[in-house]
Amino acid sequence: MTQSRTVLGPDEIARALTRIAHEILEANHGPDDLVLLGIPTRGVALAERLATRLTEITGEDFSARTGALDITMHRDDLRARPTRASQPTRIPASGVDGRTVVLVDDVLYSGRTIRAALDALSDIGRPRAVRLAVLVDRGHRELPIRADSVGKNLPSARSEHVSILLDEVDGEDAVVIEAEPATGGAA
Incomplete structure (x- = not known):
């Protein structure tokens, strides 16, 4: 039997995203030349939620500066895992050249997804800088990658699974x- 516990609910997720939006603006010294690229699916x-927050904070429309970055063909585990249908890459009309691109993902774990995203991004253009924003950092890195903005650091065991549920995809917000459960001898 699987045991589960909710560590973030809708209110905590909303607060984390608001904090991340402020951190992005502070690190960039304002909204100029920012582009947000989410990694499908939940990223x-x-x-898009961060774009809404940034629009509320700055008064500038960030929906036109937000897109999606499909990393499927850049993954290093294509032989081990079947390719999954993903959202197509959508780059804002402003492009990425010379801009600060914020890659957005739900969970940072081994770092391999972000490595694939960096490879995919290099196929599209040359940003001035690349930043990483994640809702959850669960540790266990296999590559030297770290997030610039984290909603929640959530140390976890490798045997645990961290699920991000978002209303747009899953019908509810939760982490x-x-x-x-451990298997073994008699209690």
């Missing part, structure tokens, strides 16, 4: 840790 929904 796109999070990027849930699921753990398989």
Whole structure:
């Protein structure tokens, strides 16, 4: 039987995204030349939510500066995992050349997804800088990658699964840790 616990609810997710939006603006010294690219699937929904927050904070429309970056063909595990249908890459009309691109994803774990995103981004153009914003950083990095903005650092065991549920995709907002119970001898 799988055990699960909710570690973030809708209000905590909303607060984390508002904080991340402020951190992005502070690190960039304002909204100029910012582009948000979400990594499908949930990273796109999070990027769109961040765009809404940035619009509210700055008064500038960020919806036109928000897109999606499909990393499927840049993954290093294509042989081990079947390709999954993903959202197509959508780059804002302003492009990425000379801009600060904020990659947005739901969970930072091994770093391999972000490595693939950096490869995909280099196929599109040459940003001035690339930043990373994630809702959850669960640790266990296999590559030297870290997020610039994190909604929640959530140390977890490798045996646990961190699920991000978003209303746009799953019909609810929550961050849930699921753990398989230990198996073994008699109690």
